[in-house]
Amino acid sequence: MSADPAGAYAATLSRFADRLFRSGGSDPGDAALEIPAERLEVYRELVRRGYTSMLRFAYPMSFRLIAAEITTSDPAPGLPSSVDAVIARFLEDSPAANHSTRHIADAFRTHFDREQGPLLARRPELADLMTLERAALGALYAFDDPGRSPGGDELAALQASAVPDFLALRVCRAPSSTTLRLAHEATRLHHRLAHRDVPEPGAHAAPERVVVSRDPASLEARFTTLDEAPFRAVLAVPPGAETSVEALAAAWLEDLPEADARRDEAWQLTTLAGAVLTGLHAGWFRLP
Amino acid sequence: MAATRGANFGLPALGVGIGLRRPHVARILAERPTVPFFEFCPENVMDRGGRARRDLLAVAGRYPVVSHGVGLGIGSVDPPDPGYLRRLRRLLDETGALWASDHLCWNRADGRSSNDLLPLPFTPEAVRHTAARIREVRDALERPFLVENISTYTVLPGARMSEGEFTRAVLEEADCGLLLDVNNVYVNWRNNGSDPYRFLAEIPAERIGQMHVAGHDDRGHVCVDTHGAPVRDEVWELFRAALELTGPTSVLLEWDSNIPPLERLLEEAATCRAIHDEVLAAAVAGAPDGGER
Numbered sequence: 001m002s003a004d005p006a007g008a009y010a011a012t013l014s015r016f017a018d019r020l021f022r023s024g025g026s027d028p029g030d031a032a033l034e035i036p037a038e039r040l041e042v043y044r045e046l047v048r049r050g051y052t053s054m055l056r057f058a059y060p061m062s063f064r065l066i067a068a069e070i071t072t073s074d075p076a077p078g079l080p081s082s083v084d085a086v087i088a089r090f091l092e093d094s095p096a097a098n099h100s101t102r103h104i105a106d107a108f109r110t111h112f113d114r115e116q117g118p119l120l121a122r123r124p125e126l127a128d129l130m131t132l133e134r135a136a137l138g139a140l141y142a143f144d145d146p147g148r149s150p151g152g153d154e155l156a157a158l159q160a161s162a163v164p165d166f167l168a169l170r171v172c173r174a175p176s177s178t179t180l181r182l183a184h185e186a187t188r189l190h191h192r193l194a195h196r197d198v199p200e201p202g203a204h205a206a207p208e209r210v211v212v213s214r215d216p217a218s219l220e221a222r223f224t225t226l227d228e229a230p231f232r233a234v235l236a237v238p239p240g241a242e243t244s245v246e247a248l249a250a251a252w253l254e255d256l257p258e259a260d261a262r263r264d265e266a267w268q269l270t271t272l273a274g275a276v277l278t279g280l281h282a283g284w285f286r287l288p
Numbered sequence: 289m290a291a292t293r294g295a296n297f298g299l300p301a302l303g304v305g306i307g308l309r310r311p312h313v314a315r316i317l318a319e320r321p322t323v324p325f326f327e328f329c330p331e332n333v334m335d336r337g338g339r340a341r342r343d344l345l346a347v348a349g350r351y352p353v354v355s356h357g358v359g360l361g362i363g364s365v366d367p368p369d370p371g372y373l374r375r376l377r378r379l380l381d382e383t384g385a386l387w388a389s390d391h392l393c394w395n396r397a398d399g400r401s402s403n404d405l406l407p408l409p410f411t412p413e414a415v416r417h418t419a420a421r422i423r424e425v426r427d428a429l430e431r432p433f434l435v436e437n438i439s440t441y442t443v444l445p446g447a448r449m450s451e452g453e454f455t456r457a458v459l460e461e462a463d464c465g466l467l468l469d470v471n472n473v474y475v476n477w478r479n480n481g482s483d484p485y486r487f488l489a490e491i492p493a494e495r496i497g498q499m500h501v502a503g504h505d506d507r508g509h510v511c512v513d514t515h516g517a518p519v520r521d522e523v524w525e526l527f528r529a530a531l532e533l534t535g536p537t538s539v540l541l542e543w544d545s546n547i548p549p550l551e552r553l554l555e556e557a558a559t560c561r562a563i564h565d566e567v568l569a570a571a572v573a574g575a576p577d578g579g580e581r
Contacts, residue, residue: 009413010365010397012444016406017397034445039479042441043406050403069487095400097332098369099359104403144337176337241419 019045021095023088051095052065052087053105058105058137061193062130068198069123075111078118089115102141105134123201125184128208129193132186135178135212136221142176142214146240147286149216159277166273170288177213179234184208187223188216213284224282229260230275234284242288245276297465297497299387299432301536302352304561307543312550313343316349321554325352327540328383331359335375348383349552354498354538355380355388356467361395362425362435363408363418369551373428387497389434389467390425392418407440410447410454419461426464434465434497437487439472439504439513441479451482452490465497471513471542473557474520475504480512484526493533501527501560502542505507516545518556524563531567539564 015088019030020043030037056063066084080086096107109130113120120126150158158166180186187203192199209231215222226234236251237243243251249272253261260268279285305325308316316323326347333341336390347353357376380388393405408414437455449457459466468491477484501524503517517540519527531537541557548556555577 007413008446009409009411009417012409012446013365013394013397013406016444017400017402020402020406021400035442039442039510042512043404046512047402047404052402096403097399098398098401099361099395099403104401139338141336141338141340143335144341214338219342 020044021091023085023092048084048087048091051091052083054101054104055087055108058101058108059130059133059264061190062126062133064188064193065123065126065129065197065198069119069126069201076118076122079122080116080119083268084121086112086116102137105137109134114191124142125186125189125199125202125204128182128184128186129189131180131182132190132210132212132223135182135210136223138233139176139212139214139221140219143172145172145174145176145214145283145286147172147174147242147288149283149286150280155277155280158280159273164271166276167244167246169245169276170242171237171245171248171276171280171285172288173234173237173239174213174284174286175240177211177234177239180208180210180212182208182210185225186210187225190223211282211284213279213282216281216283216286222282224278224284226275226278228257230278232256233272233275236277237285245272248272248276295494295532295538297432297434297495299465299497299538302386302537302538304557304564305354306541306553306557307346308344309358309544309547310340310343311547313347315550317343317346319549320350323351323542323554323557325354325538326460327356328385330355330357330376330379330388333367334372334379338484342579344383348385348539352386354540355383355385355462356436356540357388357390358405359395360390360425361393361401361406362390362395362421363392363414364396365394366396366399368421368425368428370428370435373425377429381430386432387432387434387465388429388464389436389498391438392435392455393438394458399444405438407438407442407444408454409444410449410451412448412457415454415457419458422458422464422561426462432465433457433463434467434499436467436469436500437472437476437491438469439475439479439511440510443480443482443508450486450490451476451480452487453458453489455487459495460493464495466491466495467498467500468496468530469500470530471500471502471519471523473530474523474526475511475513487528488529488533496530496537498538498540499527499534500540500542501532510580514545515542517570519560524559527560527563528567529581532571533563535571536564536568 090111094111096104185208188206209226211224233252303324308326308328344474391405395402473484476482501519502515505512505514539562
């Protein structure tokens with residue numbers, strides 16, 4: 001049993017925390033702590049730096065876009081003055097409750113959507129980019145998926161297999177994978193930013209269907225954009241679930257848009273097989 | 289002092305190890321450099337899968353490893369998360385970590401996490417609270433547990449003992465070991481004026497199970513513990529004094545930011561090892577029953 005921490009001890013830590021998360025320089029409240037103002041400022045800087053480092057890790061291209069937008073925009077009401085100011089505002093408003101990168105990333109996203117409206121209005125694609133990067137963070141560190149990913153030779157054999165054999169194949173959906181319907185082409189945006197090419201505001205305002213998964217070989221996150229029909233083949237298997245390709249086909253056909261449902265069987269079979277094989281290669285499907 | 293030399297809190301003296309950092313993992317696994325042990329940060333992998341976990345398990349299969357956490361915030365008022373301790377325990381079991389450590393600090397209050405190591409007040413109340421928490425953690429982990437003296441930039445008001453007295457009191461009340469961070473002792477001297485040699489004299493040497501050495505950023509008016517530079521000569525001097533207290537031990541060269549190439553890290557570790565061996569050889573030669581006859 002811990003000693004009862006109530007009293008002076010708890011009050012000391014609370015008082016320190018109250019001042020620690022403030023920004024905007026010293027104020028009379030700092031003096032009540034009875035520690036040198038410049039030393040409190042060192043702690044504030046370290047906390048800000050720690051959070052910045054974790055958030056830049058979680059949202060690398062989003063922060064690149066935020067920084068570019070802040071730097072190039074004319075000063076406007078409601079826009080932060082710097083990335084540092086974005087982080088400081090987050091810390092003042094609602095810092096994370098624990099040190100987990102994913103928890104910090106989620107707490108920041110909630111805060112950002114609520115508090116950085118002017119920035120999001122200038123860059124509406126930022127919201128989708130952050131959603132994409134959060135899914136990538138999840139893929140990178142998710143629990144190890146059940147089953148296994150086939151090697152190149154096995155994939156080639158599957159591709160060449162007879163239809164009945166392929167339909168009998170069992171696959172499972174990797175829990176590390178995420179399906180996203182986005183209002184912007186966030187993967188293209190991500191790619192351009194990674195090459196330090198900052199698009200004009202409003203660029204890539206076309207919808208995108210993305211599967212974010214963990215690459216079986218490198219274990220890095222990867223993005224695959226899909227048309228509606230193969231995307232629905234992924235959606236037909238919930239993360240963690242196992243099924244046969246035949247059962248997957250039945251569920252998929254049931255849910256196909258009318259235009260695709262009217263297409264011939266060869267197209268349907270090829271589309272489904274393509275989605276399964278791509279998924280096995282990209283890591284969103286695995287063999288049990 | 290001679291009676292406590294080599295006690296090492298009952299832990300093996302492994303020599304000079306380095307921190308396991310992602311940029312180095314591929315080469316470590318491919319080239320198998322001679323490193324007596326690696327220290328890993330459990331928060332990067334403890335409840336996750338993927339590459340970081342795969343890499344750690346691969347290294348742990350080839351080298352001795354120890355765990356050094358940054359997330360417990362053991363002096364915080366909020367109790368430790370039982371889920372955190374459960375996941376940490378599982379990771380320690382999976383990796384065969386020889387011991388676990390974290391910091392003598394707090395990191396959260398009123399639902400806010402600082403994501404940083406914050407200074408404890410040097411008061412009897414803090415000793416009782418923190419020691420009780422350490423006992424809880426140690427019991428949950430069921431393996432040797434060490435706490436590290438942290439770098440600080442101020443002493444919280446109301447202190448009723450020195451940092452060394454505080455550290456000793458916590459270690460003895462919790463019955464745990466000390467991870468002596470020599471760089472932090474130096475940094476605290478510069479920042480707070482606390483005499484580093486008095487600190488070394490006040491802590492129970494027999495409870496030192498591991499040491500850290502690292503570089504810091506000297507800004508003139510304040511020294512910031514960055515782990516991002518070579519170890520400074522003044523810290524090596526203090527390291528020598530600490531080794532006089534402990535005898536052979538396990539030392540970890542920390543270099544966590546501005547991470548250099550593996551060769552540079554191993555070069556710095558070799559410097560550390562040379563000092564370690566030189567001090568200990570001199571101690572043996574100077575002992576009544578040691579040295580050449």
